[in-house]
Amino acid sequence: MLKNQTIPKATVKRLPLYYRYLRILFDSGKQKVSSKELSEAVKVDSATIRRDFSYFGELGKRGYGYDVEKLLDFFAKTLNDDRLTNVALVGVGNLGNALLKYHFHQSNSIRISAAFDVREDIVGKIVDGIPVYPISDMEEQIRIQQIDIAILTVPADKGQENAEKLVAAGIKGIMNFTPARLTVSSDILVQNVDLTNELQTLIYFLNHYKKEQTGE
Amino acid sequence: MLKNQTIPKATVKRLPLYYRYLRILFDSGKQKVSSKELSEAVKVDSATIRRDFSYFGELGKRGYGYDVEKLLDFFAKTLNDDRLTNVALVGVGNLGNALLKYHFHQSNSIRISAAFDVREDIVGKIVDGIPVYPISDMEEQIRIQQIDIAILTVPADKGQENAEKLVAAGIKGIMNFTPARLTVSSDILVQNVDLTNELQTLIYFLNHYKKEQTGE
């Protein structure tokens, strides 16, 4: 047992995956699950799964497996999915619009509760139940709604300035869809999601690696 | 010099990042660049950059740095960005629609050249210059247009079946936006992009790691 350590990043990135499949199992009425079965569903080696789980303590029972409900509850708490997390979105363009309609909340306790944009034709509107505010309201709304995560979907050349506004407004984590690499104070977490990069990487693997797995 | 080896995955994932910034430098007229300068722009340690580059040979000059144009040309070739790559998109919903309008082609030689969906109200239409075909045309179009990469943006419960159709049609790589973990033959490359996972991971880091970087 390896409790009280910090969980490896690689492990953390797999937790939502486990969590999602556990919910499916629970909803289908299953009571127990083995690392082998989980492995086939989420495509992660069973030893890796057991190792991942072991960072959190002895969650399973030898010769039996893991109790689905117990594990599900545990991960819900671990992933903060037992309470609502409000998220802001900045930049209601093509991608921003799609994300507003993405319904994270359908299966998780995450919801976009405020959107921001500069365009006059969209500010003041309500998109899929989410109000779109002008950038000037950012600080106020983020404070009132106690939001500390933002999704950044503005054009590349507006990425840095909007990131700075978000940080000034008190945001602690940014999911950055712009190709710009943001410069922010080191206590702000930035998660880059760069679709072009992902495609280019896939193309490279396809042309050079042939017959292998690329992972995430 | 470490030529003729396969390039580490971690390195490949950073190549598009370098490539993008080199293009910016080139467009601004810069002739040379050092790993240190590059490091600040792309937020990757300069030693890591030098190591990454060294897998491809001795691209730089000691005491000088790297020649921007030479490096840019080299990466364009390496990333296959010197010729057009056609990509298919399956599932013209919210996200699919946004991706159709994403204009990968603006700054790279990647373009979505065919979309597929089941909905009658959209099949036959042209979205942002891209024709939307019925699923039944998939095999034909993918063959004719010699497409070997597809973006999968269908609902979660349609992910597996559409992946199978894509594979049957001859696709070699799939960028999977559904939360489903696809089961495909091992010579098919799958790149998973799970937005909910990314958000949940960010939330976890925010609550547990405080003041650290999460990287990609």
Next chain:
DNA sequence: CTTTCTTGTGACCATTTTTTCAATTTCACA
């Protein structure tokens, strides 16, 4: 009570990052 199943983990292996520094080049200036 024996067989089967399955976890948790030590030991090992692989990959990735970082440190360090010799080798090389540039540059300023005499």
Next chain:
DNA sequence: TGTGAAATTGAAAAAATGGTCACAAGAAAG
């Protein structure tokens, strides 16, 4: 042109991180 200081790469070595094997230990099932 010659010389020393500053800049910068490339790579060896070390450190950190992540993944897998293999098996003892415990639990379940017959």
